[in-house]
Amino acid sequence: MTSQVDELYGYVQERCLWQFASRTWDRNENIEGVIGKAIDILTEKELTLDTPQDRLFYADAKVMVADFRTRFEWINSVGPAQARDLLHSLRDRLIDIAITQSKNRELNHSLY
């Protein structure tokens, strides 16, 4: 599983601007939001698109999952429980690099 998470993590680091929002709370919201929607797509769960922010998380997640399916064919054969585990591991690694261990000194400013 580690090598699979490595592949997903490498893709997100290289492609996804939403992980690098301006402040800790924005990064956290984006990572949780996009990964949450990606899990819904991969597990074929009914999507909740009630708010504009939900729709945006979905838009980011849809492109990411489509790329996952093209680049990493193994993801097309994982079951819902494994997909959830993989993406939770991905989320944890993104939080680690973009928030917890980030050296960015502006992340916790109270103002933009």
Place this chain on the structure above:
Amino acid sequence: MPMILLDCDTDIPERQKHVYLKAPGEDTREHLPLSNAATIPGTLSERGCAFCGAKLVIGGVLKDTIQMIHGPLGCAYDTWHTKRYPTDTGHFNMKYVWSTDMKESHIVFGGEKRLEKSINEAFDEMPTIKRMFVYTTCPTALIGDDVKAVAKKVMAERPDVDIFTVECPGFSGVSQSKGHHVLNIGWVNEKVGTVEPEITSPYTMNFIGDFNIQGDTQLLQTYWDRLGIQVIAHFTGNANYDDLRGMHKAQLNVVNCARSTGYIANELKKQYGIPRLDIDSWGFNYMAEGIRKIGTFFGIEDRTEALIAEEYAKWKPELDWFKERLKGKKVAIWTGGPRLWHWTKSLEDDLGVEVVAMSSKFGHEEDFEKVIARGRDGTYYIDDGNELEFFEIIDLVKPDVIFTGPRVGELVKKLHIPYVNGHGYHNGPYMGFEGFVNLARDMYNAAFNPLTKLAGIDIRGDKQIAVKEAAE
């Protein structure tokens, strides 16, 4: 690999915190160049000032607005015509420059009366123009001129005009980045919400951080028109002052230049609940991805897929022609900040080149997180690079083409290395599908121009007289 102390920086070892050479397996948890920090004494910085960041980058783009610069003449002249942001109404913003032309006596006795007179003169001379930005500069900020009070007085006397004041004198920050910040926050707090725009489409957005460099905004606008999306405001490419007062009505904020305009996108999300979508507008793959996300947000995926297919059919063969010829060329990107991360992968993926060195004038640590995540191992990542560092880096990485501004560009031309204007472009637009083909063409012309090398040959041979530098 730790942070690097270049040979030329031996006497200013603090520079080591700003220069990073990425090694395999490393990431930004271990090393991140210190940035948005004060320039170190002894280094010859290429940075601009805070006032320049507000006026030259953002405010001066507007097509219907007088840019009144309250200061000595040079502050106005030096931030005029150094970037090409045309408009669809006759390039008013590029034809004229305005200044209160402060002299010694005004500094001694105060400049508020002179500012009031200048504002009235400008409106009288240009009676069809009813909107103005007023900027303080270093001297007028130091003497404490109250520009807001003057603007308020003029607006009371001339009810048909509206004036926005930008108080970020050159010294107020470490680089032009401070000016971006001050203008963003001032605008959202003082002007957004003061005009209700006419809504003409069920799909509305703001496009934030496009400055219509050589027509970028106008090119992308053809996409939004074809998709039926109403752009309420471009911040600030080809935009009217009042467009920007209605930004609160958009359903989505699409952000290109996150460094110069991320602040207003964040505030629009906080104050008005408008979500922020960051995209890359340079490069085929990135542009298509951004358009797809916008299409998904609005539920118009069929339209966006059709547009992407049309654009690919039209422009991809031309891009591939250049890619075939540019493959393997080594490139350096020495620009402001965001173009490092916007361009490194799009140049590599779409044009087959290798980006071997990148330097940012005013990027923050967020920008370096983005670019190091995207950039190659073995590439140099530099904050606030200085001239001697550029020389040393050129020796280390031997780039075939350098994307940079005209100032550094003139320097590298003397070394007979071609440069492409990474700020104002050579022959843009560079955004969008057609735009990236333009960029590829300019890069091809730079890399294969025989004159670059020929100009280095001195036909006088041994007869030439060697000029000694003063330090020799």
